[in-house]
Amino acid sequence: MKLYYSPGACPLTIHVLLNDMGIDYQLVRVDLKSHQTEDGRDYYKINPKGYVPTLELDSGERITELPAVAQYLSESQQNYHLFPEKGLPKIRVVEWLAFIGSEIHKSFGPLFNSASSDEAKKAAQDKINNRFAYIDQVLEQQAYVTSDVMSIADIYLFVILTWASNMKLDLSQFPNLQVHKQKVSEYSAVQKSLKEEGLM
Ligand SMILES: N[C@@H](CCC(=O)N[C@@H](CS)C(=O)NCC(=O)O)C(=O)O
Known part of the structure; x- marks a missing residue:
């Protein structure tokens, strides 16, 4: 999966989660002024809301909004300690x-x-x-x-x-x-x- 982020911004929360859970991921840096990704794509085409984080799944599906991304990831591991199940x-x-x-x-x-x-x-x-x-x-x-x-x-x-x-x-x-x-x-x-x- 890919995490669209900007250094030190709120997606750092999701970055920590990915590292903590031992999930394979790729970071894609976004310039929040120009709304361009580091590989030259228009970020609005990835997330029309223009802000980070966006988590892109291997299926190509994308999840936005930090709490939703965090909850999605936590559900992939039983009893994940940083986000209780129920x-x-x-x-x-x-x-x-x-x-x-x-x-x-x-x-x-x-x-x-x-x-x-x-x-x-x-x-x-x-x-x-x-x-x-x-x-x-x-x-x-x-x-x-x-x-x-x-x-x-x-x-x-x-x-x-x-x-x-x-x-x-x-x-x-x-x-x-x-x-x-x-x-x-x-x-x-x-x-x-x-x-x-x-x-x-
Ligand atoms: N409601 C969003 C807020 C995300 C947000 O505010 N991201 C900031 C970085 S911490 C951002 O990308 N700002 C640039 C912009 O709004 O264009 C979420 O929870 O994910």
């Missing part, structure tokens, strides 16, 4: 993927957009800080976002925390988040994926 443990992961995707990831939009006003950037930062404060409290009680066990939601959160660090957002006020980021960064599939994306 019941409340699964729903907690789904709940966190939705929260991280819609309430945190998307709030970074104005920070990535050079055309955003200072006011819009400040509002986005405030929103992100509120969300981080909530997660910091959760991590006061347990080691990972859903429980004391790591899940794919922790990997997604880690990817977002790397953006926060790159943008010099002040994480010092969130000690539990900092510990979480460090712990997840040490996970072997994370290390491997960061290296493969040229990020370390």
Whole structure:
């Protein structure tokens, strides 16, 4: 299968999953400004929504939307530890993927957009800080976002925390988040994926 990605962007979450599961895959880099793939194809023809990740199966079928891709992959392995199969443990992961995707990831939009006003950037930062404060409290009680066990939601959160660090957002006020980021960064599939994306 092929993973369409851009270094350090949210598909890193899926990249970690592929490495962790030991699945054979090929990475295809996408330039998110020109929407061209590294092999010169128009990315809009691959994913008309224009964003990454897209997972292309060997059959040619494509899956988009990070939570859907993560769930698809996890179902290919019984009792996959980063995405529980059923019941409340699964729903907690789904709940966190939705929260991280819609309430945190998307709030970074104005920070990535050079055309955003200072006011819009400040509002986005405030929103992100509120969300981080909530997660910091959760991590006061347990080691990972859903429980004391790591899940794919922790990997997604880690990817977002790397953006926060790159943008010099002040994480010092969130000690539990900092510990979480460090712990997840040490996970072997994370290390491997960061290296493969040229990020370390
Ligand atoms: N809802 C999508 C969001 C994906 C997304 O925002 N991807 C970003 C990178 S982290 C992107 O490709 N941005 C470029 C664009 O929107 O054109 C998902 O969950 O997969």
